[in-house]
Amino acid sequence: MGDLLQKLTLPQDVKTLDKEQLKVLAEELRAKILDVTSRKGGHLAASLGAVELAVALHYCMVSPKDKIVWDVGHQSYAHKLLTGRLKHFDTLREMGGISGFPRAKESEHDPFTVGHSATSISSALGLACARDLKDEDDKVVAVIGDASLSTGMAFEGLNQAGHMKTNLVVILNDNEHYISKPVGAMSNYLNRVISNPLYNKVRQEAEKIVKNIPKLGKPAFNTVKKFQEGLKNLLVPGILFEELGFRYFGPIDGHNIDQLIAMFQNIFTMKEPVFIHVITKKGKGYKHAEENPTKFHGIGAFDVKSGKTLEKADKNNKSFTEYFSDKITEIAGKNKNVVAITAAMPDGTGLQDFSERFPDRFFDVGITEPHAVTFAAGLAKGGATPVVAIYSTFLQRSYDQLIHDVALQELPVIFCLDRAGLVGEDGPTHHGVFDITYLRGLPNFIVMAPKDGQELEHMLEKAIEWKRPVAIRYPRGTARQLVSASSCAPLEIGRSESLRKGDDLAIIAVGSMVNTALQVGEVLSGKGVEAEVINARFIKPLGRCMLEDVFSRQERVFTLE
Ligand SMILES: Cc1ncc(C[n+]2csc(CCOP(=O)(O)OP(=O)(O)O)c2C)c(N)n1
Structure with missing residues (x-):
């Protein structure tokens, strides 16, 4: 493992590194994430894509006072490694080990427990409002992916934040990828924003030109204003977010630590809703994941060299x-x-x-x-x-x-x-x-x-x-x-099926627990106890006739679900 990573104890220790060391740190983080994920499985591609983001954010913030809310949280491995969880990272996704997602109970650096998509903006807005009520000045950041941004909940959060003018930073981590290929009009819009070569520079230039036109009469001024609005719509990337009440910045390269830091240092001086559009590559730095981000989105153990998943023993049975x-x-x-x-x-x-x-x-x-x-x-x-x-x-x-x-x-x-x-x-x-x-x-x-x-x-x-x-x-x-x-008994609504006869007790099981019930039946039989096993099949409506029948015959009835 790399030296730099091992030397960091607190997340703000990142601030002691110079720009070149930050780049080395990013590579050390990548190596660690790849090594552990190849053995434990996990969300590799998204986490590799968010390494520089995590480094730059911790460089510019002081966690846990300042709060980073990662959306879904499957991209947060670098954040975990930078916030005191390096030593236990080998237990990733094990019972009692490091969770695959940010978990408030696991660390004070995870301000909100996540796992489902698109909760980041709403919860970060709540944290920001609570901060304002206490008259404090923590920085609050929500980091959300392009797929998660297309959900209704994300827009509900943007809608309120833009209206309240709350001091909140939303970072769009745009890797132009969902788990598989992107879908929807939002994705098309972001794509147009990225491919628009004019960016903010042209907006500023255009606005300057319009502002510099010498004094005009009211009608001409209104025409110029309309022209300016028209220009804005045409040229400003992220106009959608500006219209929702955010200051939009970007798109910027999410793997360029210098650029990210310069941007964050700037926007953290602002006291209004800010939207930063960051472009990243899913799977960044690991060839197989870059080439096939869908496969490496969430993956079981795999061989690092070939990228091949290590087969499970039960590969002959269909799932x-x-x-x-x-x-x-x-x-x-x-x-x-x-x-x-x-x-x-x-x-x-x-x-x-x-x-x-x-x-x-x-x-x-x-x-x-x-x-x-x-x-x-x-x-x-x-x-x-x-x-x-x-x-x-x-x-x-x-x-x-x-x-x-x-x-x-x-x-x-x-x-x-x-x-x-x-x-x-x-x-x-x-x-x-x-x-x-x-x-x-x-x-x-x-x-x-x-x-x-x-x-x-x-x-x-x-x-x-x-x-x-x-x-x-x-x-x-x-x-x-x-x-x-x-x-297989024919399937009629509410009708169970009997799979094993036995007079000593009954087990009513449902779903995959029927298998367990049959195994229990065999074990008990070996001990001289004969169990009846019933496959309920229906959770609703429950087989009333079956229940009446079983309870009329058996004194001991167990359920397995
Ligand atoms: C409500 C909900 N639905 C589905 C998922 C499964 N899921 C996990 S990550 C993901 C894609 C997220 O894409 P994006 O937000 O763009 O992040 P990326 O993986 O590209 O970094 C999906 C669909 C989820 N976590 N939550």
């Missing part, structure tokens, strides 16, 4: 995501009514194939989960059969839309909730552990969990037939086949 992916593509081939929606995650949710085969029926709406749900409701109302593929944790954000736009109107929208249950390394912000609770209360909804891949296929087919709001939840990882297809 639930793969079952979903194959089945939805097959169904869409036969049923032209079926459309698919993702919120910026075509790969993770398994819709990549679908998007290639049926581009007209595929909608990547960006990181806009609430919009995705209401958009799907509109599609359903218009006669389409929308399938929304989404991670359980991210659907949380759309609760009102689920109730108001889907459930109450009883619209046939099918939600395929991937990553339901515990997700492992990404931790609490990403666990899909709330959906059973938040979906069960919704009127008119059917909620199911398949025991294996084949049952997921049946559920998907039936869900499309039933023409009702349906959610199917399934976990990350392998979908081990439990029972042969022929022994």
Whole structure:
């Protein structure tokens, strides 16, 4: 490991380094991030892209008094290494180790716990307002990516900050990349801003010319004013943000530490909402990640030299995501009514194939989960059969839309909730552990969990037939086949299936826990206890007949969910 990094104890120690040393520090940070991520997995590409940003911010700020709120937080590894977590960084994403995202409980240098997209501007604005109420002068910065900026929540934050004229810095970390390729009008706009060669310089020149025209009569002056406005719209990059009440600066090179520092030192003297547009490269400094930022967005352990992921032992078994992916593509081939929606995650949710085969029926709406749900409701109302593929944790954000736009109107929208249950390394912000609770209360909804891949296929087919709001939840990882297809009981709403007979006790299990229940059954059998195992299949409606039957026969009933 490099010397400089090891010598830093407090984040402000960065200030003791000269400009050349700062560049060396950036390379040391990169090497450390690459080394640990290659062994532990993690969000490599975004973190490599934000190294210079982290160095320059800590050079110009004094954390924890000053606050940096990283959006999503998957790009914050350099920040973590600079804020006292170098020694434990090898425990990245382990239970009890360093979290893959900023976590307030982990460090005073993480002012807000994050993991979901687009919370940075709102929470930073809250921190800035609280600061103002106390009449203090901390600097507050939100760092947000270009994909996250296209969400409604980001705009709600900008809207309030620009209106209040709060002293807040928003840094747009624009790497022109989402997890996969960018989508949406906002992305096109930012692209035009970046490719506009005229930048602020021309604006200043244009304004100077207009101002220098000698005294004119009122009508001529108004014409000049209008001309100036027109010029501004034409020439000023980031006019959108200026119109929202921010002073816009940029675009600037996010890997040029000198430029970043000069910019930050300047804008930190201002006392108004400032928007800095920084251009970075996702995966910067690691060839494989630069070439394939989607693969290296969030990755398991990999070989640094070849960039190849180290295969998991279970590679022969398909994952639930793969079952979903194959089945939805097959169904869409036969049923032209079926459309698919993702919120910026075509790969993770398994819709990549679908998007290639049926581009007209595929909608990547960006990181806009609430919009995705209401958009799907509109599609359903218009006669389409929308399938929304989404991670359980991210659907949380759309609760009102689920109730108001889907459930109450009883619209046939099918939600395929991937990553339901515990997700492992990404931790609490990403666990899909709330959906059973938040979906069960919704009127008119059917909620199911398949025991294996084949049952997921049946559920998907039936869900499309039933023409009702349906959610199917399934976990990350392998979908081990439990029972042969022929022994699968037909799927009727609310009907469970019996998988094992036994008089001593009953286990009612749902989803992937059915597998565990069957294993428990075997273990108990070896000890002379015979367990009945029931696959509930439905979380809502619960199989009332099954429950009455089981409780009439068994004294001990266990549930596994
Ligand atoms: C509400 C929500 N939806 C989806 C995600 C999954 N997600 C994590 S990072 C990411 C892309 C973020 O892109 P951007 O903000 O541009 O940052 P970059 O990764 O390019 O640095 C997505 C979709 C999330 N974290 N939160």
